Amino acid sequence: MNEARSCALPGTPLAQAAAGLDACVHCGFCLQACPTYVNLEDENDSPRGRLVLMRRLLDGDIAPTDPDIGQHLDRCLGCRACETACPSGVPYGELIEATRATLAPIRGLPLVARLILRVFRVHVVLHTALFFARLFRNTRIPELLARHVPRRLGFPLAMLASTRARSIPVAPLVNSLPPTSLPPSKLPPVTLPQSAASTSLLTGCVMHGLLRHVNHATEETLAHNGFTLTATPGQRCCGALHAHAGDIEAARELARQNIAAFERSNPDTIVVNAAGCGAMFKQYGHLLQDDPVWAARASIISAKTRDVSELLATTGPVPGLQPVPVRVTHDPPCHQMHAQRVVTQPMKVLQSIPGLELVPLEDADQCCGSAGIYNLVEPDTSDAVLSPKLRRIAETHAQVLATGNPGCMMQLGAGLHLTGSDTIVKHPVELLAESYRGGTRPA
Ligand code: SF4
Ligand code: SF4
Structure with missing residues (x-):
């Protein structure tokens, strides 16, 4: 969007990302890819409908405080299936995050979201919470209770x-x-990679706190495929939850802490076994593109990031x-x-x-x-x-x-x-x- 044109939200993240809105030709190819549209059957809960709402917000046709509009935008999962389906290259993920970053300071976030984001932002609080969550899980009480209490409580349990x-x-x-099933003795001989690049694992908040066995399996498979693993102390939450909810400054602050941590350990590759965190690390360059101190450093970290399956695929895997x-x-x-x-x-x-x-x-x-x-x-x-x-x-x-x-x-x-x-x-x-x-x- 040309910002010289009348804009009801000048200088906001949505106004800055608005050129992406112009790429939409309203063809509707994205509709059937969208889970909220498929399940709710409301055009306002489709990618095309939400893009129209974003345009109307910018044009001042609807107020940012309009609860109906907010509901349709809140219901977006941010799954970005519409981006894959779109033949016009509409950067939907960027647009919905910019919209949420624009609306969050005006509308505020639900109490539950504010609490969770706050916990994930403060490292010591998060790790204490995950420690007690792990203890509680190990009692098996959540497993036994989950089916016998209302959904609101039963699902988190x-x-x-x-x-x-x-x-x-x-x-x-x-x-x-x-x-293809063969007994071990008949397996073909394999050659392990000769020159192993140094790799460091993004240990993650939930992966480290609750799914540590997945991190162990990740380290085992990488070692078996010849990768050298180095530790990176000082890691923080990747900031994906904050970016998706519209708390963009918290996401940027967490990104800076992670960039500094991985600069200190300086691996050739940052390997991630959590797809959401991997996508966030790959977006750090974009997230900090306007920060003169951090933009180039963020791009380097993004370029080094690989999903664990990407890295294993380079060796076959074995x-x-x-x-x-x-x-x-x-x-x-x-x-x-x-x-x-x-x-x-x-x-x-x-x-x-x-x-x-x-x-x-x-x-x-x-x-x-x-x-x-x-x-x-x-x-x-x-x-x-x-x-x-x-x-x-x-x-x-x-x-x-x-x-x-x-x-x-x-x-x-x-x-x-x-x-x-x-x-x-x-x-x-x-x-x-x-x-x-x-x-x-x-x-
Ligand atoms: S987002 Fe892409 S696929 Fe969907 S209506 Fe717009 S141009 Fe078509
Ligand atoms: S991100 Fe997912 S839920 Fe949101 S509009 Fe696109 S396809 Fe639909």
């Missing part, structure tokens, strides 16, 4: 319960194993050693598939595991309804988006649902638990690590 490490169910499958005879379906996190455009690499990780039966998931490209803290602040729409996903998972008869993001792991784990499903949720690297553990690392 089930999310917490879902972070407990589970054994992979390796009961014999109904179907015979696929022909095939698994021990068969893992389990039926698995894969649900790609939106911030892996749509925001990072990492699509084939997680499948390569799963396909490298002998004995594993990978079955396709219908509508896998649709969001699960997690979207950061969306499932806590917009529970009704989140449930509406989650329900068809759970039906699709049930149709696969998979024993394991693999997905590479803690938010999706907890959302899907909670949904499966509350519906009485036996399907468990695993990160893809957990399955690969299981296969490596069962055999001997080649010389």
Whole structure:
């Protein structure tokens, strides 16, 4: 948008990002990709409808305090499936974050969102909260209670319960194993990469606090693939929750702390096993583009960031050693598939595991309804988006649902638990690590 044109919100993040609005030709190709439109059937809850609302906000046709407009914008999951579907290259993710950053100071954020964002911003508070959450989870009370209390309380309890490490169910499958299954002794010889780049893991808040077994599996699989791991002390929350909610200054402050931490450890590659955090790190260059001190430094950190599946795919990955005879379906996190455009690499990780039966998931490209803290602040729409996903998972008869993001792991784990499903949720690297553990690392 030309800012010389009449603008009701001059100087705001939305006004600065408004050129992206002009790219929309209102073709509607994005509509069927949008989970809120598909489930709510309201044009105002579609990408095209929301882009019109953003334009009308800028033109002053509607007030930023209008509660109806705010509701339609709040209901956006920020999944960015519309970006993948859009033939005109509309930067929807950038636009919705700019809109929220514009509206948050005017409308304020819900109390629950303010509390959660505050906790994730203060490192010591966050880690104390996660410590007590871990203790509470280990009592098994959340697991036992979740189905017997109202949804508002039961769903968060089930999310917490879902972070407990589970054994992979390796009961014999109904179907015979696929022909790629080989006993360890007949596995082909493999060559490990010779020159390993130094790699440092973004340990993450929730991954480190509640899903530490996933971090261990990540480190095991990377080491097995020849990568040298270095520690990066001083890491903080990546800021994704803050950016998605419109608290852009908090996101920038957390980004600066992470950039400084990874500059000190200076790895060749920053590896991330949480798709939402990986997408955020890759956006640091954009987030701090107007900061003269941090812009170039942020771009370097973004350029070094890789999803763990991207990194493993560069080495094959090295095939698994021990068969893992389990039926698995894969649900790609939106911030892996749509925001990072990492699509084939997680499948390569799963396909490298002998004995594993990978079955396709219908509508896998649709969001699960997690979207950061969306499932806590917009529970009704989140449930509406989650329900068809759970039906699709049930149709696969998979024993394991693999997905590479803690938010999706907890959302899907909670949904499966509350519906009485036996399907468990695993990160893809957990399955690969299981296969490596069962055999001997080649010389
Ligand atoms: S966002 Fe893209 S796909 Fe959707 S209506 Fe606009 S131009 Fe078409
Ligand atoms: S980000 Fe997701 S929920 Fe939001 S408009 Fe795009 S497709 Fe719909």
